[in-house]
Amino acid sequence: MQHLEQSDIQDLVLSAIEEGYDDELQQIVGQLHPADIADLLEGLPPEYRPPLWRSVDIPKIGEVLAEVADGVGRDLIEEMDPGELSRAVQMLDMDDIADVIPLLPDAVIADILFAVDKESRHDLDALISYPEDTAGGLMNVDTLTARADISLAVVQRYLRLKSTLPEYTDKLFVVDRENHLTGTIDLSTLLTADPAEKVGAVCNKSPVTFGPLTTSADVADAFQRYNLISAAVVDDDNALLGRITIDDVVDVIQENADRNLMARAGLDEEDDIFQPVAQSTRKRALWLGVNLVTAFLASFVIGLFESTIEKMVALAVLMPIVASMGGNAGTQTLTMVVRGLATRTISRANSGVILRKEFLVGGLNGLIWGLTVAVVAALWFRNIELGVLIALAMVVNLVAAAAAGVLIPMLLEKLGVDPALAGGVALTTVTDVVGFFAVLGLATVFLL
Amino acid sequence: MQHLEQSDIQDLVLSAIEEGYDDELQQIVGQLHPADIADLLEGLPPEYRPPLWRSVDIPKIGEVLAEVADGVGRDLIEEMDPGELSRAVQMLDMDDIADVIPLLPDAVIADILFAVDKESRHDLDALISYPEDTAGGLMNVDTLTARADISLAVVQRYLRLKSTLPEYTDKLFVVDRENHLTGTIDLSTLLTADPAEKVGAVCNKSPVTFGPLTTSADVADAFQRYNLISAAVVDDDNALLGRITIDDVVDVIQENADRNLMARAGLDEEDDIFQPVAQSTRKRALWLGVNLVTAFLASFVIGLFESTIEKMVALAVLMPIVASMGGNAGTQTLTMVVRGLATRTISRANSGVILRKEFLVGGLNGLIWGLTVAVVAALWFRNIELGVLIALAMVVNLVAAAAAGVLIPMLLEKLGVDPALAGGVALTTVTDVVGFFAVLGLATVFLL
Numbered sequence: 001m002q003h004l005e006q007s008d009i010q011d012l013v014l015s016a017i018e019e020g021y022d023d024e025l026q027q028i029v030g031q032l033h034p035a036d037i038a039d040l041l042e043g044l045p046p047e048y049r050p051p052l053w054r055s056v057d058i059p060k061i062g063e064v065l066a067e068v069a070d071g072v073g074r075d076l077i078e079e080m081d082p083g084e085l086s087r088a089v090q091m092l093d094m095d096d097i098a099d100v101i102p103l104l105p106d107a108v109i110a111d112i113l114f115a116v117d118k119e120s121r122h123d124l125d126a127l128i129s130y131p132e133d134t135a136g137g138l139m140n141v142d143t144l145t146a147r148a149d150i151s152l153a154v155v156q157r158y159l160r161l162k163s164t165l166p167e168y169t170d171k172l173f174v175v176d177r178e179n180h181l182t183g184t185i186d187l188s189t190l191l192t193a194d195p196a197e198k199v200g201a202v203c204n205k206s207p208v209t210f211g212p213l214t215t216s217a218d219v220a221d222a223f224q225r226y227n228l229i230s231a232a233v234v235d236d237d238n239a240l241l242g243r244i245t246i247d248d249v250v251d252v253i254q255e256n257a258d259r260n261l262m263a264r265a266g267l268d269e270e271d272d273i274f275q276p277v278a279q280s281t282r283k284r285a286l287w288l289g290v291n292l293v294t295a296f297l298a299s300f301v302i303g304l305f306e307s308t309i310e311k312m313v314a315l316a317v318l319m320p321i322v323a324s325m326g327g328n329a330g331t332q333t334l335t336m337v338v339r340g341l342a343t344r345t346i347s348r349a350n351s352g353v354i355l356r357k358e359f360l361v362g363g364l365n366g367l368i369w370g371l372t373v374a375v376v377a378a379l380w381f382r383n384i385e386l387g388v389l390i391a392l393a394m395v396v397n398l399v400a401a402a403a404a405g406v407l408i409p410m411l412l413e414k415l416g417v418d419p420a421l422a423g424g425v426a427l428t429t430v431t432d433v434v435g436f437f438a439v440l441g442l443a444t445v446f447l448l
Numbered sequence: 449m450q451h452l453e454q455s456d457i458q459d460l461v462l463s464a465i466e467e468g469y470d471d472e473l474q475q476i477v478g479q480l481h482p483a484d485i486a487d488l489l490e491g492l493p494p495e496y497r498p499p500l501w502r503s504v505d506i507p508k509i510g511e512v513l514a515e516v517a518d519g520v521g522r523d524l525i526e527e528m529d530p531g532e533l534s535r536a537v538q539m540l541d542m543d544d545i546a547d548v549i550p551l552l553p554d555a556v557i558a559d560i561l562f563a564v565d566k567e568s569r570h571d572l573d574a575l576i577s578y579p580e581d582t583a584g585g586l587m588n589v590d591t592l593t594a595r596a597d598i599s600l601a602v603v604q605r606y607l608r609l610k611s612t613l614p615e616y617t618d619k620l621f622v623v624d625r626e627n628h629l630t631g632t633i634d635l636s637t638l639l640t641a642d643p644a645e646k647v648g649a650v651c652n653k654s655p656v657t658f659g660p661l662t663t664s665a666d667v668a669d670a671f672q673r674y675n676l677i678s679a680a681v682v683d684d685d686n687a688l689l690g691r692i693t694i695d696d697v698v699d700v701i702q703e704n705a706d707r708n709l710m711a712r713a714g715l716d717e718e719d720d721i722f723q724p725v726a727q728s729t730r731k732r733a734l735w736l737g738v739n740l741v742t743a744f745l746a747s748f749v750i751g752l753f754e755s756t757i758e759k760m761v762a763l764a765v766l767m768p769i770v771a772s773m774g775g776n777a778g779t780q781t782l783t784m785v786v787r788g789l790a791t792r793t794i795s796r797a798n799s800g801v802i803l804r805k806e807f808l809v810g811g812l813n814g815l816i817w818g819l820t821v822a823v824v825a826a827l828w829f830r831n832i833e834l835g836v837l838i839a840l841a842m843v844v845n846l847v848a849a850a851a852a853g854v855l856i857p858m859l860l861e862k863l864g865v866d867p868a869l870a871g872g873v874a875l876t877t878v879t880d881v882v883g884f885f886a887v888l889g890l891a892t893v894f895l896l
Contacts, residue, residue, distance in 0.1 A: 014797050035673045043793035045801045156639060165636035167675060170618060187635045188613035191604060224702070225483045227615060227695050229677060246694055247675050250701065254672070257705030258787065264712070265776075265783040273784045273794065277805055281812045284780050291776045292817055295769040296824070302765045303828075309764050313757050316764035317750045320771070320880070321743040328713075328739045332732050335713040336721045339706070345491035346721065349459050353493045354721055357728070364729045369736055376744070380751075432768070 009036070010043055017051045026055045034063035042072055045274050050079050061088035065103070066096040071270050073103050086111040093166075094120065095140035095248075098127035126241070135219050136212030138252070139233045139242035142166040145175045148182055148200030152190055155199060159190075168245035170229040174203045181232050181240045183207060209234045212241055216252045223249045260342075263421040266290070294425060298323070298432035305440035311448055314381045318390055319439040321373055326397035326431030329365060333358050333405025334427050338419045341409060355406045362402030363395060370394030385447060393438035397431060404430040457484070458491055465499045474503045482511035490520055493722050498527050509536035513551070514544040519720050521551050534559040541614075542568065543588035543696075546575035574689070583667050584660030586700065587681045587690035590614040593623045596630055596648030600638055603647060607638075616693035618677040622651045629680050629688045631655060657682045660689055664700045671697045708790075711869040714738070742873060746771070746880035753888035759896055762829045766838055767887040769821055774845035774879030777813055781806050781853025782875050786867045789857060803854045810850030811843060818842030833895060841886035845879060852878040 009028065016025040029037060029052065037056060041049050041064070053076050056064060061080075065073050065088070077085060086108050089100055101109055101124075113121055123141040130136025144165065146155050155172065159165065172190075174183040183203035193202045209232045210219055222228070223246060233241045259269045266287030271280075302309075302319075309316050337354070340346035346354060370391035378387030408426045409419035457476065464473040477485060477500065485504060489497050489512070501524050504512060509528075513521050513536070525533060534556050537548055549557055549572075561569055571589040578584025592613065594603050603620065607613065620638075622631040631651035641650045657680045658667055670676070671694060681689045706717045714735030719728075750757075750767075757764050785802070788794035794802060818839035826835030856874045857867035 010795050011797050033673060039791070039793060042791075043788075043795070043798065045798060159639045160642075162640055164640060168677065169636055170677070187639060188607075188617055191607045191635065191638065192610055192612060193608075224695075224698055225481060229616070229618075229694070246677070246698075247672075250672055250694075250698060253698065253701055253705070257701070257708070260705070260709060261787065262783060265780045267780060267783060271784065273788050273802055274798075274805070277808045277812070280805070280809045281816075284777070284809065285813050285816055287780070288773060288776055288813055288817055292769070292773060292820065295772045298772075299765050299769055302768070306761045306765065309761050310758070313754045313764075316757050316761075317747050317754065320750070320768060320884075321740070321747055323768070324743045324746075324876075324880075325736060325740060328736055329732070332713045332715060332735070335710060335715060336719065339709065340491075340721050343487070343490075345487060347458050347491070349462050350491060350493060357722070357725055360725045361728045361732065364725070365733050365736055368729075368733055369740055372740065428772075432772075436768075 323435030330401030778849030814846030
C-alpha cells in the first residue's frame, strides 16, 4: 500500500525536484492518489511546493486542493493561472467546490458561478451560506430521492438509468411532492425486499436527521452513536436540503482531535511546520506573551518574599519542585475533566462527586510525594523543619491543583471559552502562584 | 435527538435511582440506544451503576458491554448472573463477542464457546487470536461473497434470499473456489449495471486490502485516504479472512486521539473519572513520581548556585520566568513535530530544514520576550546588567527548547517510545535545567 512508503516517495520527489527531473516527477505524481499528493505538499518546504504542484494534472488539482491544509492551498492557488484554476475546481463535487471557494480569488469565484448551470448555482449559494462547522456546511446536495407510493422495482429501474451512484450512497431519501422527508430506504433493503413492495411499506420512517445549523461536533456524535453512513439535513419544515456522508464526519472527528491537541500549546490546526519563520514567530509569540504575563504573576509572588529567601536560600532550591508537582497533578485532573465534558459524562449532576474525589486523590498524592521530598530535603539541607514545611506546601498545592483542575474547565465552558486552549495556562498560573506562596509564606511564618 | 439532552436524561436517571423508582428507571432506559446507556453508565458514580444496569433488558446488555469502557464493563460483569451474561453476549455479532470476551469470566467463555456452532467457534478462535490493535483484531467475519463467473441477476436472487444484509455492507467480495480474493463488487454496481453482466466483468479488480497484522493506525489511515466503508482482510495467500467496517475505524480514530490527549498527562484511555480514589491515586502517583525525579534534577542545578542566589535574590525571583517560557516555547515546537511525525509529513528528508527553522523562531521569540523581561527586570530591581543577563538567558533557553522540541520526539520515535507520552516530561526537564543553568551560570560568571 502506497501510504506505507510515504517517506520513500518523499525522498524520490525531493531529489527529482532538486535535480530538475520534471518528467520523472510527473510520472511519480501521476500515480499518486490526490490525498497522497496533498500529504506530500504539506511535507515539503514551501520552496519545493511549486515545482511539485506544476506536475499535478488538471483533473486532480481540484481534489488535491480539497484535501490540502487551507494555508498550503492558499499559497498554491497564488501560483496558478485563473483559467486553469477555475476549470480544475469545476470538476469537483458541489460540496468540495463549496469547501474550496473561500480560498479562491474573487475573479475565479465569479467565473465558476457563471460557468455552472442555474440549479447548481442555486445549490452552491445554499452550501456557501452555512458556516463550515455546521451540518449545513458539511452537507452535499447529491441526494437520491424516491416517492413512497412507487414500487421497489420502479426504484431499481430508475437507478439503472444512472450509470453510477454518488459516493457513500447507502440509502435513498423518501420525500413527498413538496420535498418533505418522510423516510429513508437502504440500498440493502432494495436488494433484499420483494420488488413488488411499495417504498412506503419497507422504508425507515424515523431516520436520524439534522437541522442545517446543528454543530459538526453533534453531527459526528450522532454518526458514531447511531452507526450512520449518510443522513439527511432538513429545514424547519422537514424539507430535504441535502445529506451528510461519513467521510466528512471522519474529517470532523480528526480535525477536532487535532484542534484539541494543538490548542493545548496555543496553536491552531492551520499551523504548518513549514510556515515562513516570520509568520511562525508572530503566531507563537502571542501565546508566549500570554504565558509571560502569568509567569510574571508567579515572580511577583516570589518577590514578596525576597528577605525570606535571603535568609534561607534552600527555599529557592526547593520551591520549583512544589510548583511543578502541582502543575503536573493539576494537568492530570484537567485532562480527565476536559475529556469528561467533551463526552458529556460530566454534568452539574455529578460535578460534586468528582470534586470530592479529586480533592482526596490530590491530598493523598500530596502526602505521598510531599513526604518523599521532605525526607530528601531534610537530609540535603540537614533541616527537619524545612522538610516538614515542604511536605505541607506540597499537600496544599496538590489540593489546590485538584480544585483548579475541576473548576477551571467547567467555568471556561460556561463562559464559552475552549477549555483545551485556555485551561492549561489558567491551571499552571494557579499551581505556580499557590506553590510559591505556600512554600515561602509558610517559611516566613514558621521558620524565621 | 436524544444525545442533545444527555444531561437531562442523566438527571432523570439519577433521581430515579436515588428515589428507588425502578419502574420509571426501566421505562427511561428501555427507550435509550445501547450507546446512550453506555455513556450514562460511564457518567455515573460507581455506586449508582448497578441499579441502572439491572434495568437494562437482556437483548441490549451485550451491545452496552461492547460500547462501554473496559474498566466499567468489567465491574458491571461482576454484578451479573453467569447464565444471563452468556445469553446476552451470544446475541452479539461475532466481532463484538470477540471484543467482549477478554472481560468475561472463564466459565462464561467456555459456556459461549460450547453454545455456538462449530463454524462460529472456528471464526471466534480466529478473531480472538489477533491483537486488538491490528486489522485482524478489528475485522468481522460476516462477509458476503460472490463468484466471478455468475451474473448480477444471480447475485441479486441470492441477496433476496437473505432478509437483511450485515450492517455496513457496501460491497460483496469476489472469491475463487479456494476463497482467494479476486475483486470486490459494490452494491451500487449491482443496482446500476446490466443484470446480465458477469460479476467478473464489472467488479473492482484491485481493491484495498489489509494483512491481519496491519496496525489499526495504518488501517484508519487507508480508510480515510481511500474513502472506504468496508475492506477485506486477507492472509499471505490472498485468502479472504474477514472484513473491516468504517464504524470500527471511526472508533480507532477516536481512541487514538483520546490516547494521545491522555498520554500527555501520563494517563491512559481506560482511566475513568469515577475510578475509586485508591486506584486513581496509585495510577497517577506513578507519573508524578517520574516528574518528581526530573524536578529534583532542576533543583540540583539550582543547588549548585546557592551562594550566587544568596548574593542576588533577584535571580531566584526571575529564574522561573526563563524556565517557564522555555517550557512553553518548547511545547509548541514539540506539538508541531509530534503531529508531523504522526501524519508522516516529517521524515529524515526534511528534518534538517525544520530544525533550522525552529532554531530561528526560538531565537527570535527569545529576543522579543527576553528584551521585554529585561526592561521589566531592569526597572524592578534597578539593575541594567541583570536585565541584559535575563535577556541572554532567555535566548539561550528558547533556542535549546527549539532543539529539544524537534530532536526529542524524533529520538523517542526511533526508540519506539510514544512521543506523546514521554515527550513533554523530557522536554520540560531540558528547558528547566537549561533555563536555571543559563540564568544562574551567566550571573555567576558575569555579575558577581
